[in-house]
Amino acid sequence: MNLPARVACIGGGVIGAGWVARLIENGLDVRIFDSAPDARQSMQPVLENADRAYARLTMAQRPVKGQLQFCSSIADAVNGADWVIESVPERLDVKRSVYEAVEAHAPQDCIIASSTSGIMPTDLQQDMQHPERLIVAHPFNPVYLLPVVEVVGGKGTAAESIERAQAFYASLGMKPIQVKREIEAFVADRLLEAIWRESLWLIKDGICTTQELDDIVRFGFGLRYAQMGVFETYRIAGGEAGMRHFLAQFGPCLTWPWTKLMDVPEYNDELVDLIAGQSDAQSGHLDIRELERIRDDNLVAIMQALKANEWGAGLVLADYEKALFDAGARNTGAVDALDFSQPVQTTQRRIPPDWTDYNNHMNEARYLQCFGDATDAFLRMIGCDAEYIASGGSYFTAETHIRHLDEVGVNEPVNTQTQLIAGAGKKLHVFHSLYHGDGRLLATGEHLLIHVSLQTRAACEPSDAIVQKLAMITDHHARLPVPEGAGRFVGQPR
Template sequence: MSAVAAILGAGATGAGWAARFALMGWEVRVFDPDPAVAERVEAVLARGRRALPGLLDTGLPPEGEVIFAARISEAVRAADWIQESVPDRLDLKRTLYQKVQEHCADEAILASSTSGFTPSALQGQAARRCPILVAHPVRPVYLLPLVELVGAPDAPKATLERAGEMLRGIGMVPLQMRHESDGHIAGRLMESLWREALWLVNDGIATTAQIDAALRLGAGLVWAQMGPFETARIAAGEAGMADVLAKAAPDLAAPRSHLTDVPDLTDSLVRRIADQSDAQSGDRSAADLERQRDTNLVGLLRALKWTGGGAGAHLRTLDAARQPDLDDITRPVVTQDRAVPLDWTDYNGHMTESRYLFAFADATDRFMEMIGCDADYIAQGSSFFTAETHIRHLAEAHAGQRFRVETTVIEGAGKKMHLFHRMLSGETLLATGEHLLLHVSLDTRRTTPPGPEVARRLAEIAHAHAALPRPEGIGRAVGQKPG
């Protein structure tokens, strides 16, 4: 039986939570009295389906069912996780929790998306001490991993640990705060930046477009991979952070920024900001901007995954835990099970031809790991090099489409490894890739027999696959007609 998440309030944040849980295989029950809730949640789910699966190099579980509950009791009964995302009004939240605690299981995790209130404030004088946690995400929730996890001082440690484990299970990174604080961590940092941005416009120093450009083209790119402390540490060189702080002291003593002051949001200032922002966005709708944002985020996150920096380290860990294993060698080996990323598509709207080779190369690399030609083996001075490749493009694949690669060993003796990959989406054959590899010494760059264990594993699979039907399309030449 799948885990169940109850989502109470399905605005931008709540709908994002619903999409995150559903795309990670949970059953989701949504309670929101708004008549347009189903349409809104489905729109967010569609954006999540487009973006999240391609972020990983491994497949997501089957999508969970999303159910719209007519009553709070229907949503929370037997739910494992209850996420409240109603407007940030303390009286509204406390009233809601009283109703929830009449019907939820004692062991359920009850969490709020609040950006401002502490768990102690949310708990109030609840009749039943079902700990209320804060699980504050960053939008879009279905794509970004951060969630600030906060408990009241008396919250059971086991409850926080269990909540953290469940969040990691849906691909998120719980950042557990050491103490309660209004605004948490990310909120306080963003509020300071927001105050300063308002002053820059108010004082006529910069427009909204200039402020966004200053962050988009500078600090924002740096902060995507390392935060302000590590960035300052680099600037200090070998002198270290103590030197940075010593040099910063005079500036901090006479601050140039407005740390706590807020300009009066007069009609004139509001109009100026609104006009500048509208001009900045041009004719792009909010939906257009969200689509562009998600596409850009996937590209940035995948680049960070390549280097292992920032959020990329988390994505690498998720992929490593989901890699297919080598189990039944009497069948073609599944070497890839994933979705087409957004940045793999071209001007025709489908997966570009270079990415077919990319996917087949990943399949070959995974097969090499399975037979023992892994990082440790390669570090000892041997590997396989590809000598020849032939790819057939048989059907289109689009962003977010799930596919798998099934690999058959045609030959695996001596210095040769002859592989035939079939790329399938369901039962539809998308492409085939035939690859001849040679085992080489990395010292001499010449062919050499593989190590005994690699040779044994390769020969064992090749022998088992020899009993399989010969794959259709093997040995074909470019331009050769079917049949």
């Protein structure tokens, strides 16, 4: 299935800017129209925060960032688009008028995806000429980090549009979940609304403050929800007897007053002053951008912890990284088409902010990270990719020698060039040179790797395809001078 290449966004507020960030961070060019004259300025800090978060999210080589183009009309933005993401305010009339303009100017097979939090897709598509292409793709703030997106079709939506949506959002590192029957507010906002309603009552009735309520969430069940949902959590709470015991224990509460608070507090100035006043006292000392950065750093850390545990949102991140690594290898071109008359470029990146020490220079461990990434990229070039590893073969690093020759600061561009010293049989001997963007040598890394069987964990010969690729590269690189510094021992005088 072809993934969209030309994406347009209509509306660039909280959610639209989040979509733009996710799209351009994934290498897609985006054309945007927002009716607010200051949209460009207000989006900028969101895009900067997203950039910062992605630098922390993954060590994988990311695609070259897509270009963002601001357009002066919907017609201009959607002309030639194959995907349109609508994130205008939650009003049926506004959304319908946007679709009318989109349909007048976008190609007929272009998907229109609404970010609506709860309007039924059947209502959205009512006046459309081609309702089959309208879907709801309901994301969560921050769209550039949270993986889940609820995909919902209306009565007129084609099954193929839903399939295309699933493939597209998965390619962006997301976890699309199809809500099979449309319902106002879908699944997530039904749940969130219940918590929100109860929270408003608890503050209005003076039971707790906004700070106390938030602490009860974040020091308690909120921590659980990042890794297990409602039912898995309560299954454990039922002890050995699991969910049946839990239901038996708490089933009777369904008729207690706990669950009767179905009405909502009256929305008036008094309620607004109470809630907003307490919220200001709680968090007013931090501006929104600062709060967003704190939130992003925590989300990245949680997702990385879940990745280490091979669980939940961590698995989505792991799959995303695997795809990035493989794409990174593909971007270096088909191995046969590469020029091996010189050392081959294996990585190119900017130094992320959290790679630095107290001096603001890249810390020692990250030099190894750079060389580890370069080795990974080289391995993918010779065919030792995720598929090969899944088939049972891999290389393990046996020895490493790094020379730290210069310092490098945050955001500075660096690249690695790799020379194959020897690549016959089970052994692979590579020499990486890490350069500043301006070509100055920053460090070198020399590594000896052994090919192993992942079943027996013993050394063995690589596949024929890998042997052939290595022979071809060895043939070229053997003609190059031995790199300065190769074969040095630790402490050898310069």
